Amino acid sequence: MSQRPILLKGGRVVDPAQSLDETVDLLLADGTVARIGTDLDVPEGTEVVDCSGTVILPGLIDVHVHLREPGGEHKETIASGARAAAAGGFTAVCAMPNTDPVIDSPATVGFVAAAGRDAKASRVYPVGALSVGQKGEQLTEIGELVEAGAVAITDDGLPVMDSGLMRLALEYAQAFGIPVADHAEDVGLSRGGVMNEGVVSARLGLKGKPNAAEDVHIVREVLLAELTGGHIHLQHVSTRHGVEAIRQAKARGVKVTAEACPHHLLLTDEAVDGYRTDAKMNPPLRSEEDREAVREGFLDGTLDHLATDHAPHHYEEKEQAFDGAPFGIVGLETAVGLILTHFVHTEALDLATFVERASAQPARVFGLEGGHLKEGGAADVTVLDLERTWTVDPERFLSRSRNTPFAGWELRGGPVRTIVGGRTIWTLAEGIV
Amino acid sequence: MSDRAQREEEPARPLGKDLIGLEELDADQIRTILDTAEPFKEISERRIKKVPVLRGQTIVNLFLEPSTRTRISFEFAEKRLSADTVNISSTGSSVQKGETLVDTARNLEAMRIDMVVIRHWASGAARFLAERIPSNVINAGDGSHEHPTQGLLDMLTLRDHLGELAGRRICIVGDILHSRVARSNIWGLLKLGAEVAVCGPRTLLPRGIEELGVEVFSRVEEAIEWADALNILRLQLERMQGGYVPSLREYNRVYGVSTARLEAAPRDVLILHPGPMNRGVEIDSDVADGPQSVILEQVTNGVAIRMAVLYLLAGGSPERAEAAKQRGVDR
Numbered sequence: 001m002s003q004r005p006i007l008l009k010g011g012r013v014v015d016p017a018q019s020l021d022e023t024v025d026l027l028l029a030d031g032t033v034a035r036i037g038t039d040l041d042v043p044e045g046t047e048v049v050d051c052s053g054t055v056i057l058p059g060l061i062d063v064h065v066h067l068r069e070p071g072g073e074h075k076e077t078i079a080s081g082a083r084a085a086a087a088g089g090f091t092a093v094c095a096m097p098n099t100d101p102v103i104d105s106p107a108t109v110g111f112v113a114a115a116g117r118d119a120k121a122s123r124v125y126p127v128g129a130l131s132v133g134q135k136g137e138q139l140t141e142i143g144e145l146v147e148a149g150a151v152a153i154t155d156d157g158l159p160v161m162d163s164g165l166m167r168l169a170l171e172y173a174q175a176f177g178i179p180v181a182d183h184a185e186d187v188g189l190s191r192g193g194v195m196n197e198g199v200v201s202a203r204l205g206l207k208g209k210p211n212a213a214e215d216v217h218i219v220r221e222v223l224l225a226e227l228t229g230g231h232i233h234l235q236h237v238s239t240r241h242g243v244e245a246i247r248q249a250k251a252r253g254v255k256v257t258a259e260a261c262p263h264h265l266l267l268t269d270e271a272v273d274g275y276r277t278d279a280k281m282n283p284p285l286r287s288e289e290d291r292e293a294v295r296e297g298f299l300d301g302t303l304d305h306l307a308t309d310h311a312p313h314h315y316e317e318k319e320q321a322f323d324g325a326p327f328g329i330v331g332l333e334t335a336v337g338l339i340l341t342h343f344v345h346t347e348a349l350d351l352a353t354f355v356e357r358a359s360a361q362p363a364r365v366f367g368l369e370g371g372h373l374k375e376g377g378a379a380d381v382t383v384l385d386l387e388r389t390w391t392v393d394p395e396r397f398l399s400r401s402r403n404t405p406f407a408g409w410e411l412r413g414g415p416v417r418t419i420v421g422g423r424t425i426w427t428l429a430e431g432i433v
Numbered sequence: 434m435s436d437r438a439q440r441e442e443e444p445a446r447p448l449g450k451d452l453i454g455l456e457e458l459d460a461d462q463i464r465t466i467l468d469t470a471e472p473f474k475e476i477s478e479r480r481i482k483k484v485p486v487l488r489g490q491t492i493v494n495l496f497l498e499p500s501t502r503t504r505i506s507f508e509f510a511e512k513r514l515s516a517d518t519v520n521i522s523s524t525g526s527s528v529q530k531g532e533t534l535v536d537t538a539r540n541l542e543a544m545r546i547d548m549v550v551i552r553h554w555a556s557g558a559a560r561f562l563a564e565r566i567p568s569n570v571i572n573a574g575d576g577s578h579e580h581p582t583q584g585l586l587d588m589l590t591l592r593d594h595l596g597e598l599a600g601r602r603i604c605i606v607g608d609i610l611h612s613r614v615a616r617s618n619i620w621g622l623l624k625l626g627a628e629v630a631v632c633g634p635r636t637l638l639p640r641g642i643e644e645l646g647v648e649v650f651s652r653v654e655e656a657i658e659w660a661d662a663l664n665i666l667r668l669q670l671e672r673m674q675g676g677y678v679p680s681l682r683e684y685n686r687v688y689g690v691s692t693a694r695l696e697a698a699p700r701d702v703l704i705l706h707p708g709p710m711n712r713g714v715e716i717d718s719d720v721a722d723g724p725q726s727v728i729l730e731q732v733t734n735g736v737a738i739r740m741a742v743l744y745l746l747a748g749g750s751p752e753r754a755e756a757a758k759q760r761g762v763d764r
Contacts, residue, residue, distance in 0.1 A: 197640055197641075198640065198641050199641035199642075199644040199645070201639070201641075202639035202640065202641045202642050202644075202645065203456070203616075203645065204556055204557065204578060205556040205575075205576050205577030205578035205579070205613060205616055206556050206557075206576075206577070206578075207577075208639075208640070210640070274560070275556070275557030275560060275561065316533070319533075319535055320533060320534060320535070320561070321534060321553065321555035321556070321557055321558040321561050321576075322555065322556065322557045323554075323555040323556065323557075323576065324555060
């Protein structure tokens with residue numbers, strides 16, 4: 001597929017991989033970053049995009065999304081999810097395997113990869129199941145899944161309760177150089193829980209999931225990674241002791257990486273008050289102390305990067321009493337604005353570190369292309385306007401679902417253009433192109 | 434929407450549109466309900482137990498979880514106020530066929546009803562309904578959240594015997610974790626200035642309960658020594674299967690309220706129980722039937738409290754409750 005070269009002219013290019021933070025031009029051609037500099041010679045027919053006033057970053061990557069296809073197409077499809085990612089400023093996403101059927105065979109991994117390519121929007125990388133049918137009993141054919149395109153394995157959505165199986169996964173996966181991603185939750189401690197266990201759950205009369213349910217498995221996973229030398233990737237860390245356990249494990253040299261979600265960085269279980277099902281997710285929103293610890297871990301790098309855990313659900317499924325509503329919120333189209341507003345504009349995070357947390361690190365952890373704008377690398381680019389103010393309006397999401405606790409939030413800064421493989425796939429002005 | 438707008442033009446109601454929980458009420462509103470219940474108590478003592486206060490009003494009793502006592506108490510209250518009532522239960526209704534709560538509510542609304550009394554297995558269900566229909570909604574128990582009319586009738590009974598509740602010590606004993614009665618009692622009693630404690634095995638006390646402003650006793654002997662009144666909750670038998678308590682026998686030995694334990698108390702402790710009782714588990718029969726028990730008075734007061742709530746939500750004013758009662762006599 002050949003397309004016109006693009007010259008992104010006059011933007012502020014921020015790429016920590018080459019210690020770059022200056023106003024330069026970027027020429028994208030043949031799907032790669034061709035040149036960076038000023039007064040570049042451009043080929044005939046180059047599309048020149050005036051980027052003055054904007055910030056140009058390596059394409060942002062979200063390694064944790066649920067695209068619901070196959071089996072849950074009323075919530076999201078691979079195509080709608082890939083478009084939502086583009087509109088959210090993400091050039092690549094990793095699709096979790098807890099679909100129906102589960103992505104546990106080369107054929108289903110291949111289906112996700114192909115549907116992702118057909119979407120012609122953001123890149124979609126399949127993640128394979130850790131166990132057959134996500135039943136927690138027997139390892140999948142991990143080698144074949146990786147050959148078919150899987151970039152990691154996980155039973156996300158269902159915790160791996162058998163410690164022996166987790167050990168085997170961490171050992172076996174090493175041959176293929178992929179991380180074992182883990183939803184840390186001891187269901188013996190959390191069974192029946194629908195929100196964080198604490199004073200809010202006591203007040204609302206809802207069954208809580210204690211922090212310890214997550215902590216116990218985070219500690220178990222780092223011990224097993226230490227035992228095996230495998231790479232454990234801890235998803236959506238939400239507890240203070242969890243953050244601390246990861247910090248200590250890293251100091252010991254354990255191969256552990258971890259992610260933080262915008263909702264755990266910005267909200268507490270108080271958001272559930274009024275039985276708001278759009279604040280119901282797993283792991284749940286926790287206490288203020290936990291929120292602060294996750295934030296600290298995100299800033300100091302204990303938690304390597306951002307991930308949204310984009311989990312779309314149809315409005316009818318959320319429109320019921322709290323106990324019955326499914327876990328999860330959408331995140332792809334709010335994450336960048338939320339982090340820019342509440343971390344970058346508050347000067348908690350500089351732009352170079354933002355790129356680390358939202359692009360470079362996810363690429364490194366999951367072994368994906370991109371994460372930098374070096375010449376010769378993939379032309380995956382996110383263009384931001386740091387100053388545009390906007391209000392989160394779920395009706396305007398490209399995702400099929402609207403389940404967000406951030407509706408109505410006033411944000412400052414967001415994507416204006418998303419480029420994948422040298423092709424503009426979304427702009428704020430035109431939408432999907 | 435137009436319905437709501439129209440309702441807002443009516444005179445201000447002392448309780449607002451709905452009664453979802455005692456957490457949302459202030460002390461004055463709670464006192465208003467208790468005071469309004471006083472004149473209504475007498476109606477149930479008459480030979481003709483009926484006043485025309487809610488004549489022409491349609492009330493749906495939507496009981497999506499089994500209930501005998503609360504449903505019947507509401508029904509008596511409604512009938513004694515001359516309302517037209519319809520009962521819906523989960524078995525044999527469209528709910529059993531998979532209809533959602535939203536659709537059930539919309540269908541009821543389409544039949545132009547005035548009030549819904551809802552009992553539901555899920556915490557928050559009453560509020561969910563109240564936010565979606567213009568009719569008045571009364572929570573008759575939602576999951577483990579609240580059971581406000583039970584809390585109110587407990588408070589009315591306590592007030593009958595102890596006078597003003599400020600400074601009085603009431604301990605709720607048993608499965609606090611799963612109890613909507615406990616939560617309504619805690620909010621209501623605290624708002625009227627009472628001291629409140631809870632007592633039960635740690636497995637059945639919600640973590641963080643102290644932060645609501647209650648004291649916690651892990652032994653029932655301590656609770657008895659401290660309290661002016663005990664509100665003893667039913668130990669649901671499924672809690673045993675859940676592993677929260679090892680056995681009913683052990684529960685009775687450790688937490689059962691017995692005459693021997695009450696005799697050790699420094700004062701006569703008033704005994705309440707929202708029922709239905711497990712005699713010989715959380716309460717011994719001689720306590721349940723003994724001189725300190727006010728358990729049947731609670732049931733009688735329940736009808737008066739529910740009449741008061743129905744009356745106030747329908748727009749009745751507390752000052753006119755006495756007059757409303759008289760109309761029945763004049764007829």
